[in-house]
Amino acid sequence: MHPAPSTSLDVVAIGEAMVEFNQASAQDPRTYLQGFGGDTSNALIAAVRQGAKGGYITRVGDDEFGRMLLRLWREEGVDTEGVGIDPAAATGVYFVHHGEAGHAFSYLRAGSAASRIQPGDVAPALIRRARFLHVSGISQAISASATDTVFHAVDAARAAGVVVTYDPNLRLKLWPLARARAIVLATIPMADYFLPSFEDAQLLSGLDDPHANMDWCHAHGARVVIFKLGEQGSWVSEGGRRTRITAHRIDAVDATGAGDCFDGTLLARLAAGDDTVSAARWASAAAALKTTGYGAVAPLPTHRQVARFLAESAQVSAQ
Numbered sequence: 220m221h222p223a224p225s226t227s228l229d230v231v232a233i234g235e236a237m238v239e240f241n242q243a244s245a246q247d248p249r250t251y252l253q254g255f256g257g258d259t260s261n262a263l264i265a266a267v268r269q270g271a272k273g274g275y276i277t278r279v280g281d282d283e284f285g286r287m288l289l290r291l292w293r294e295e296g297v298d299t300e301g302v303g304i305d306p307a308a309a310t311g312v313y314f315v316h317h318g319e320a321g322h323a324f325s326y327l328r329a330g331s332a333a334s335r336i337q338p339g340d341v342a343p344a345l346i347r348r349a350r351f352l353h354v355s356g357i358s359q360a361i362s363a364s365a366t367d368t369v370f371h372a373v374d375a376a377r378a379a380g381v382v383v384t385y386d387p388n389l390r391l392k393l394w395p396l397a398r399a400r401a402i403v404l405a406t407i408p409m410a411d412y413f414l415p416s417f418e419d420a421q422l423l424s425g426l427d428d429p430h431a432n433m434d435w436c437h438a439h440g441a442r443v444v445i446f447k448l449g450e451q452g453s454w455v456s457e458g459g460r461r462t463r464i465t466a467h468r469i470d471a472v473d474a475t476g477a478g479d480c481f482d483g484t485l486l487a488r489l490a491a492g493d494d495t496v497s498a499a500r501w502a503s504a505a506a507a508l509k510t511t512g513y514g515a516v517a518p519l520p521t522h523r524q525v526a527r528f529l530a531e532s533a534q535v536s537a538q
Contacts, residue, residue, distance in 0.1 A: 228298060229271035229490035230483070231349035231381075233341070233372050234259030234358035235333030235365075236277055237311035237326075238284040241475065241514045248316075254514035255291055256313060257333075258357050258388050261476045264295050265483030265505065265519045271490050274298030274349065276341055276372065278332040284310035285332065291516070301345050305332035315475055315514075322475055326392070334362040338371035343379070351486050352376040354410075355386045356419075359402050360393035366402060373409050382489075385410035386482050389419045396422065408440025412495075414482055416447045417454075429454055433461065445485070445499055447478050447506075455499050462496050467507040467532060476515030481506040484525070504529050 236257035243250040255261075263273045275297055279285030281304050288310065292299050311328035328334065346352055352372060359366045376383050387403045389396075400423055407413055413436055421427060424435040429446060433456040436444045446454040452466040484505040488498035505525045512518025520528070 226298070226348065227272070228274045228349045230263060230266045230273045230351045230353055230486050231276065231301070231346055232259040232263040232273065232353040233276040233301075233369060234355055235311055235328070235331065235361055236260035236275070236279070236288050237313050237328065237331075238287060239313055239315065239515055241315040241473070242317050243513070251314065252513055254517055255288060256476065256515040257311075258355050258386070258476075258479045259353055260288075260292075261479035261515045261519070262353055262386075262483035262486070263297060264291075264516055265480045265509075266487040266490075267295050267297055268519050269484050269487035269505070269522045269525070271487040272296075272298070274301055274345060276301035276345065278303040278305045278308075278336050278340065280304075280308050280310040280332040281306040282310055284312065301340075301342060303332075303336075303340050305335055308332040308335050315473075317473070322473065328361065331361070334365055336362075336368045337364050338368050341368060341372045341375065343375040346372060346375045346381055347379040349376075349381050350490055351382045351384055353384045353386075353482065353486060354406075355388045356399060356403060357388045357390055357393065359406070360390060360399065370406075373406070377409065382412070383410045384412040384414060384482070384486060386414040386478070387419050387423065388416075388478070389422055399423075404439055407436065410441070412443045412445065413441040414445050414447070414485070416449070416478055420446060430461070443495060445495070447481055449474070449477070453481070453499055453503055455496050457495050462499075464496070464499055464503050467504055467528075469507045469511060471507075471510035473513045473518075474510050475513075476519070477506045477509050479515065480509040480519055483519075487522075501525060501529075504532070
């Protein structure tokens with residue numbers, strides 16, 4: 220059952236969700252753990268686990284994988300009013316492989332149900348119910364119609380006064396850098412928060428220095444810039460002030476979806492009234508915790524888990 224149309228939401232996200240098969244361990248490379256993924260879906264679930272109310276816009280196939288995703292969202296408390304069922308296309312699947320160089324992805328998503336999304340699949344009324352709309356470069360890269368749909372959703376959000384957050388999340392297996400750069404540059408001025416990884420910013424700008432990259436983002440229309448640097452923390456650049464956030468030291472086993480966790484947690488804390496730097500500090504702790512388990516969704520922490528982790532970290536620092 221969908222909630223009543225009048226129900227307000229903190230975050231609405233749009234994109235592609237997939238079923239994940241994550242390599243269990245290097246010692247047993249032929250065994251995979253089944254989970255779920257898709258950057259904006261991951262971010263939305265992260266936000267909901269932090270206490271936000273969220274809804275998702277996508278299409279899934281009329282298949283068992285699509286039904287698994289619908290069950291996941293309903294179990295997590297995600298509003299599925301914006302989810303369409305495509306009887307003529309499959310739900311996307313991906314595999315995660317772990318090695319000395321980190322994690323690598325293999326996708327089975329060409330022609331997926333989500334890639335067939337159209338602007339008409341987006342109900343402006345659903346977006347008007349939200350405080351934040353979260354979109355990504357992956358959502359734009361999966362097809363030309365998906366690109367159009369994301370722009371349509373962003374236009375609807377801006378018209379309704381909904382805050383737009385944008386993670387370019389570059390995947391050059393999905394589109395060439397020249398096209399990615401053109402679409403990202405067209406989207407940055409339409410977003411209130413620009414949330415790239417530092418590696419993505421470097422690819423887009425051709426620059427190596429963090430401050431030069433922040434300058435580049437602002438010069439292309441970004442209002443608030445938050446760089447994610449993984450083990451090296453993050454940067455927040457807002458209103459002429461730049462703040463470096465130190466990463467938490469933790470025994471990481473799988474970084475899949477850590478950036479998505481950061482995005483969703485940030486949105487939940489902003490929706491709760493935190494300032495940007497405080498929200499980013501909380502998001503950094505959540506992203507660190509997420510890396511202690513395998514898969515994109517299963518290890519996403521709750522608000523209580525992050526609070527306990529930060530309290531324990533403060534105790535250790537005080538000793």
